[in-house]
Amino acid sequence: MQRRGALITPQIQDILKSANTVERIRELFADMHTYDIFILCENLEDDEIAECIKSLGIPVGIELFEQFDDERKKDIFNCFNKEWMADILEEMSPDERADFVVKLPDERVEEILPLVARAERIDIKKLINYKEDSAGSILTTEYAYLPQDVTAKAAIEKIKLQAFDRETIYYIYVIDHDRKLLGIVSLRDILVAPPQQTIREFMNPNVISVNVNDDKEEVARKFSQYDFLAMPVVDDASKLVGIVTVDDVMDVFEEEATEDIYKLGAAGEYLDYMKSHPFMLARQRTVWLLILVVVGCTSALILERNEHALQTAVALSFFIPLLLGAGGNAGTQSSTVVIRGLATEDIKLHDYLLVWRKEVMVGAMVGSIMAVLGALLALVIHSDPRLGLVVGSAMITSVMLAVSLGALLPMLFKKLKLDPALMSGPFITSIVDIVSLLVYFKIAMVILN
Amino acid sequence: MQRRGALITPQIQDILKSANTVERIRELFADMHTYDIFILCENLEDDEIAECIKSLGIPVGIELFEQFDDERKKDIFNCFNKEWMADILEEMSPDERADFVVKLPDERVEEILPLVARAERIDIKKLINYKEDSAGSILTTEYAYLPQDVTAKAAIEKIKLQAFDRETIYYIYVIDHDRKLLGIVSLRDILVAPPQQTIREFMNPNVISVNVNDDKEEVARKFSQYDFLAMPVVDDASKLVGIVTVDDVMDVFEEEATEDIYKLGAAGEYLDYMKSHPFMLARQRTVWLLILVVVGCTSALILERNEHALQTAVALSFFIPLLLGAGGNAGTQSSTVVIRGLATEDIKLHDYLLVWRKEVMVGAMVGSIMAVLGALLALVIHSDPRLGLVVGSAMITSVMLAVSLGALLPMLFKKLKLDPALMSGPFITSIVDIVSLLVYFKIAMVILN
Numbered sequence: 001m002q003r004r005g006a007l008i009t010p011q012i013q014d015i016l017k018s019a020n021t022v023e024r025i026r027e028l029f030a031d032m033h034t035y036d037i038f039i040l041c042e043n044l045e046d047d048e049i050a051e052c053i054k055s056l057g058i059p060v061g062i063e064l065f066e067q068f069d070d071e072r073k074k075d076i077f078n079c080f081n082k083e084w085m086a087d088i089l090e091e092m093s094p095d096e097r098a099d100f101v102v103k104l105p106d107e108r109v110e111e112i113l114p115l116v117a118r119a120e121r122i123d124i125k126k127l128i129n130y131k132e133d134s135a136g137s138i139l140t141t142e143y144a145y146l147p148q149d150v151t152a153k154a155a156i157e158k159i160k161l162q163a164f165d166r167e168t169i170y171y172i173y174v175i176d177h178d179r180k181l182l183g184i185v186s187l188r189d190i191l192v193a194p195p196q197q198t199i200r201e202f203m204n205p206n207v208i209s210v211n212v213n214d215d216k217e218e219v220a221r222k223f224s225q226y227d228f229l230a231m232p233v234v235d236d237a238s239k240l241v242g243i244v245t246v247d248d249v250m251d252v253f254e255e256e257a258t259e260d261i262y263k264l265g266a267a268g269e270y271l272d273y274m275k276s277h278p279f280m281l282a283r284q285r286t287v288w289l290l291i292l293v294v295v296g297c298t299s300a301l302i303l304e305r306n307e308h309a310l311q312t313a314v315a316l317s318f319f320i321p322l323l324l325g326a327g328g329n330a331g332t333q334s335s336t337v338v339i340r341g342l343a344t345e346d347i348k349l350h351d352y353l354l355v356w357r358k359e360v361m362v363g364a365m366v367g368s369i370m371a372v373l374g375a376l377l378a379l380v381i382h383s384d385p386r387l388g389l390v391v392g393s394a395m396i397t398s399v400m401l402a403v404s405l406g407a408l409l410p411m412l413f414k415k416l417k418l419d420p421a422l423m424s425g426p427f428i429t430s431i432v433d434i435v436s437l438l439v440y441f442k443i444a445m446v447i448l449n
Numbered sequence: 450m451q452r453r454g455a456l457i458t459p460q461i462q463d464i465l466k467s468a469n470t471v472e473r474i475r476e477l478f479a480d481m482h483t484y485d486i487f488i489l490c491e492n493l494e495d496d497e498i499a500e501c502i503k504s505l506g507i508p509v510g511i512e513l514f515e516q517f518d519d520e521r522k523k524d525i526f527n528c529f530n531k532e533w534m535a536d537i538l539e540e541m542s543p544d545e546r547a548d549f550v551v552k553l554p555d556e557r558v559e560e561i562l563p564l565v566a567r568a569e570r571i572d573i574k575k576l577i578n579y580k581e582d583s584a585g586s587i588l589t590t591e592y593a594y595l596p597q598d599v600t601a602k603a604a605i606e607k608i609k610l611q612a613f614d615r616e617t618i619y620y621i622y623v624i625d626h627d628r629k630l631l632g633i634v635s636l637r638d639i640l641v642a643p644p645q646q647t648i649r650e651f652m653n654p655n656v657i658s659v660n661v662n663d664d665k666e667e668v669a670r671k672f673s674q675y676d677f678l679a680m681p682v683v684d685d686a687s688k689l690v691g692i693v694t695v696d697d698v699m700d701v702f703e704e705e706a707t708e709d710i711y712k713l714g715a716a717g718e719y720l721d722y723m724k725s726h727p728f729m730l731a732r733q734r735t736v737w738l739l740i741l742v743v744v745g746c747t748s749a750l751i752l753e754r755n756e757h758a759l760q761t762a763v764a765l766s767f768f769i770p771l772l773l774g775a776g777g778n779a780g781t782q783s784s785t786v787v788i789r790g791l792a793t794e795d796i797k798l799h800d801y802l803l804v805w806r807k808e809v810m811v812g813a814m815v816g817s818i819m820a821v822l823g824a825l826l827a828l829v830i831h832s833d834p835r836l837g838l839v840v841g842s843a844m845i846t847s848v849m850l851a852v853s854l855g856a857l858l859p860m861l862f863k864k865l866k867l868d869p870a871l872m873s874g875p876f877i878t879s880i881v882d883i884v885s886l887l888v889y890f891k892i893a894m895v896i897l898n
Contacts, residue, residue, distance in 0.1 A: 227696035250676075250698075253699065254673065254702070261709065274803075281786075285811065296775060314759050314763070317766040324773070332714050336711060337722060340707055362731045426778045
């Protein structure tokens, strides 16, 4: 499978070497969406991409620059002279720019910042101070706003003037001279309103907003509940500082799902896979494996303690993988369902008794089937009905304990304000391993001895 | 933790019993977002909610109705008389309506459909025929459109007339008399265009659209790449049949993440947890557990075959849980990272050799650490250096095999056009169990015997 842009790469390189680069590049990419231009340019060298950006000029070139990830942005950025660097920082959208600037070396920022226009300079300094993962870190300051006493007709004229550089003009925020948020109107409301009516008369004063310090995942959840296209962000004094738009929220959704999936697989924090050195990846994963090894050692010690039982009835050891496998998987299923349910708020914390009861019933049904199968297998392999009884009883006990732990531990973690996803399959499996072995030998002692 | 709406429930019930219900309900919920009204009404009885919906009238009542999930919608719907049922079907947004209608019993639909206005009746019949999970299943037919030869000034007037019942008026689709899609303009473009310019002169003819039969996950991915608010859906003859809006796409993202997480936990298809009977949940999960039991039986048989080795060196059995735990977890980590990478397109299929090499290097590093720890533990517990050597060698071999299988099996599945998420942690763990046991006894035989 070839990357989509590879075919056109030589053609672009030819144009870059020709006399009338600017016209030909503009013609080639005319009317195309920047994401498609990005796909076609991806395979070019950094300095060639910089040439394309310069040829496309403002704003298309800047939009193209924004499509690259932060690492690549840095490499391309270094191919520009200082004046162009300042232009890029001035013209980038404020939220993208803040993310990018924090990743540049401090000396570089100090070098370029004086060349950037004052308004953008202040904006950069403000935005890079918001906490990572806060609403502030994904907001843009380019929102459309109106005072409350203009008429609908005048409002349209005012919005036309703002239309060029605002992230969205479809929601307009009504603020007073102190930037306090008074209400919200949609462009649709303004269009259909009688021309002489003032904004105050038909704005919605009941604005749903988020605080700059709110967690961005919480902001994303509000978006999907209310079906907004943009949401205002206010500071502690209820003053409007910016807006969060739905395209940034979609990225948050994707990031959040990836983080959760990594935690569920005990794979550590998310790293950009294709770009990370194996050493980094190994370091990420070793932490978790070591925790799990400590648990594994406990299993080894339990078995060592029961050396005598294993020596007298070696067949006991045959069913250990089966027993641990069934318990571990049943626990993984419960914890998966509960962790995801808590994340999407389908399962609420105060329902813990209900959830537990449900899981115990599921465990009883599933466990019985497993117990019968385990007992049958023991009979077939070893033709000793007492061993069948041991395996069967251990199996159902282990599955019941597994589903209970799988359901309750994530809820307990949530209650303690820890991330429930940490109580994921691999962790539950390890705990269930220990519990199941203890149960197994206890039952074996009672029945066989 | 109390549900948010519980406190206000008695107050609403009082209003419903009072004389001037309509005015008081409207006053209570004035200017509130429908999601917030929904939260306050959630705990009412079905017939009480129907009363609220009637009092709020069209369109707010219908918007409130749309907030409930399909099961609850059905219960509330049954509290209305036939005229109201027809009104609700006429006024619901087309995509929500199509989803709801397919879940009603056929007799009921036949009973009400004749009462529904002709245009909506045709629309319902058309939309319920699209395949589940296709772009057609999430589209709405309420889009704004324009012919190409009107001026910007006239366009604004035309849009005002459409503003009331369209899902969005911020993207306007330019179509010919045959509904063929010619271009797209944003309301922003129209506002800033010279009033006498025709749409044709400044529309973007390069429209990115999806086909009605495209998978909805693919549609969601395009949205996040292009940062759209809405996207046109065309049929095989390039005729516009509707649009998909970003709010529906966010729901697709959430559904998709849930499905993937369930598969990764081998928890079966997604079911609404709080509403499903434990029997349903058990049935969902048993299928997977049974597959895993078959694998577990193989482990038991391998151990039975090695009964002699286990009898002579009972200490071999002590390290089985540790060995299987380490291998299983290392495999789960690899498959988690690869499956998620394939889903977000961070990892591409043609990079399989690169990914495998990376995982082998990670496995070598992680495996060495685990091997040293395992060997030390064997020495401490059993003070036999040969046993340490067996455990250490088995550990590193098992981890290396685990990461290779974890990386390659999901990619193989993707290549075979199967869902890579099926090659999840629990499955990899089971396969690694078998392989590790075989390796363990082979090594033990060579070293100890």
